Amino acid sequence: AEAVQKANSGHPGLPMEAAPLAYLLWTRFMRYNPENPAWANRDRFVLSAGHGSMLLYAMLHLTGYDLSLEEIKNFRQWNSLTPGHPEYGLTPGVDKTTGPLGQGISTAVGMAMAEAHLVARFNRPGHDVIDHFTYVIASDGDLMEGVSSEACSMAGHLGLGKMIVVYLDNHITIEGSTDLAFSENVGLRFDAYGWHVQRVMDGNDLASLESAIHAAQGVTDKPSIIVCRTIIGYGSPNRAGTSKAHGEALGEEELALTKKNLGWPAEPAFYIPEDVLTHFRQMASRGNELESAWKQAVDAYTADHPDLSREMQRCLNGDLPEGWENDLPTFTPDLDDMATRQASGTVINALAARIPELMGGSADLAGSTNTMIEAETDYAAGHYIGRNLRFGVREHAMGAALNGMMVHGGVIAYGGTFLVFSDYMRPAIRLAALMEVAPIYVFTHESVGLGEDGPTHQPIEHYMALRVIP
Numbered sequence: 118a119e120a121v122q123k124a125n126s127g128h129p130g131l132p133m134e135a136a137p138l139a140y141l142l143w144t145r146f147m148r149y150n151p152e153n154p155a156w157a158n159r160d161r162f163v164l165s166a167g168h169g170s171m172l173l174y175a176m177l178h179l180t181g182y183d184l185s186l187e188e189i190k191n192f193r194q195w196n197s198l199t200p201g202h203p204e205y206g207l208t209p210g211v212d213k214t215t216g217p218l219g220q221g222i223s224t225a226v227g228m229a230m231a232e233a234h235l236v237a238r239f240n241r242p243g244h245d246v247i248d249h250f251t252y253v254i255a256s257d258g259d260l261m262e263g264v265s266s267e268a269c270s271m272a273g274h275l276g277l278g279k280m281i282v283v284y285l286d287n288h289i290t291i292e293g294s295t296d297l298a299f300s301e302n303v304g305l306r307f308d309a310y311g312w313h314v315q316r317v318m319d320g321n322d323l324a325s326l327e328s329a330i331h332a333a334q335g336v337t338d339k340p341s342i343i344v345c346r347t348i349i350g351y352g353s354p355n356r357a358g359t360s361k362a363h364g365e366a367l368g369e370e371e372l373a374l375t376k377k378n379l380g381w382p383a384e385p386a387f388y389i390p391e392d393v394l395t396h397f398r399q400m401a402s403r404g405n406e407l408e409s410a411w412k413q414a415v416d417a418y419t420a421d422h423p424d425l426s427r428e429m430q431r432c433l434n435g436d437l438p439e440g441w442e443n444d445l446p447t448f449t450p451d452l453d454d455m456a457t458r459q460a461s462g463t464v465i466n467a468l469a470a471r472i473p474e475l476m477g478g479s480a481d482l483a484g485s486t487n488t489m490i491e492a493e494t495d496y497a498a499g500h501y502i503g504r505n506l507r508f509g510v511r512e513h514a515m516g517a518a519l520n521g522m523m524v525h526g527g528v529i530a531y532g533g534t535f536l537v538f539s540d541y542m543r544p545a546i547r548l549a550a551l552m553e554v555a556p557i558y559v560f561t562h563e564s565v566g567l568g569e570d571g572p573t574h575q576p577i578e579h580y581m582a583l584r585v586i587p
């Protein structure tokens with residue numbers, strides 16, 4: 118709330134309501150190393166409601182990431198590491214760019230998909246070298262956005278048991294109460310998707326939250342959602358529970374009242390009690406221990422499975438295999454009477470034979486987009502070794518999941534559909550560009566001359582629209 122006040126803009130409500138949850142996640146559950154944010158086997162964390170960025174920055178600072186108190190004081194300022202919404206690649210410890218609601222939770226599905234595939238590909242009996250959770254904090258807005266429905270339906274179908282979402286059920290959005298526009302039963306909805314659903318009645322009840330997260334970890338064949346009743350802007354005497362707490366600074370007076378209400382000293386500003394900092398900073402040494410233990414486990418794995426281990430390291434480093442470009446087919450326009458999508462399919466299959474981390478699929482158009490890897494099986498619940506992804510008719514979730522797989526690392530993901538339906542993926546494509554990750558898009562049927570399907574299927578502005586995304 119203080120950082121938002123100093124910036125005189127931002128979103129204090131979510132960080133204030135979710136502080137107890139964040140405390141639990143960062144000190145009792147998540148496995149990460151503040152001194153190596155890129156540790157491959159860390160738990161992933163996605164703040165899907167990216168407007169609550171100050172929550173994430175506060176936790177990164179407290180737990181000892183390279184994010185100083187100065188940066189916290191520079192929240193939302195030009196050139197700071199603490200921009201209004203979290204940016205992947207800018208701030209150490211930010212696993213995903215979020216802000217456009219719905220994208221975060223949907224991208225997290227891709228992260229969990231990548232993890233499950235790497236587990237299937239590389240773990241061996243007695244060697245769980247890939248083994249982490251993907252945690253998400255999501256808000257009403259995230260769950261109202263259509264993309265989250267697509268992605269969470271897919272996650273349920275795939276039984277992604279390592280994905281854990283905490284939904285901040287605060288009954289408030291910008292315009293006021295969720296009674297205005299959002300009255301579905303979220304728990305029943307996720308139950309219908311095949312998720313493991315729990316309810317926590319009070320977001321400040323650490324014991325209930327803790328046992329719910331434990332239970333979520335224990336359910337390994339379904340993704341979990343914890344519907345957690347929270348109060349936006351908790352602690353602010355006059356703004357808690359109102360949309361006023363969502364997206365504006367509390368004001369000096371209300372900030373002072375809030376501190377008083379919470380039993381916090383009025384001065385100094387940005388005060389972090391020494392014992393609190395010491396407590397949180399233990400996470401840095403804990404993180405180093407966790408990563409060292411993992412490295413030892415990898416050493417033991419290397420001793421038993423040297424080739425596999427080398428291959429895993431290569432994939433996690435993002436290095437292409439030697440000779441990946443050998444055997445690439447070439448085509449002669451005059452001689453080969455072949456549709457370009459057919460040529461694309463031939464290339465995908467040639468590459469897939471050389472690049473085992475290449476995996477992908479299509480939004481129910483595999484036969485038309487030629488995106489199947491012939492020699493491989495389908496990626497499915499309990500069969501995550503498959504490299505052919507079945508996204509279903511869910512272009513937007515496909516785009517988000519591709520981003521998640523790419524930011525996760527260890528895999529190279531592609532997805533295909535008709536060029537005209539790139540419109541349905543645009544927000545995810547835009548975020549891929551912002552994050553500088555490069556999933557491969559296979560857009561086919563790119564001509565107005567595609568024929569009998571008619572104008573609904575003819576891409577007219579799509580090349581131009583895609584080209585203006587940097």
Ligand SMILES: Cc1ncc(C[n+]2csc(CCOP(=O)(O)OP(=O)(O)O)c2C)c(N)n1
Pocket residue numbers: 130131166168216217218219256257258259262285287289290291349363
């Ligand atoms: C795709 C998209 N549409 C609109 C917005 C603008 N916006 C930011 S937060 C928000 C809704 C806030 O409600 P909720 O998600 O419940 O967050 P809370 O108020 O609980 O912090 C909206 C509409 C956005 N960030 N992304």
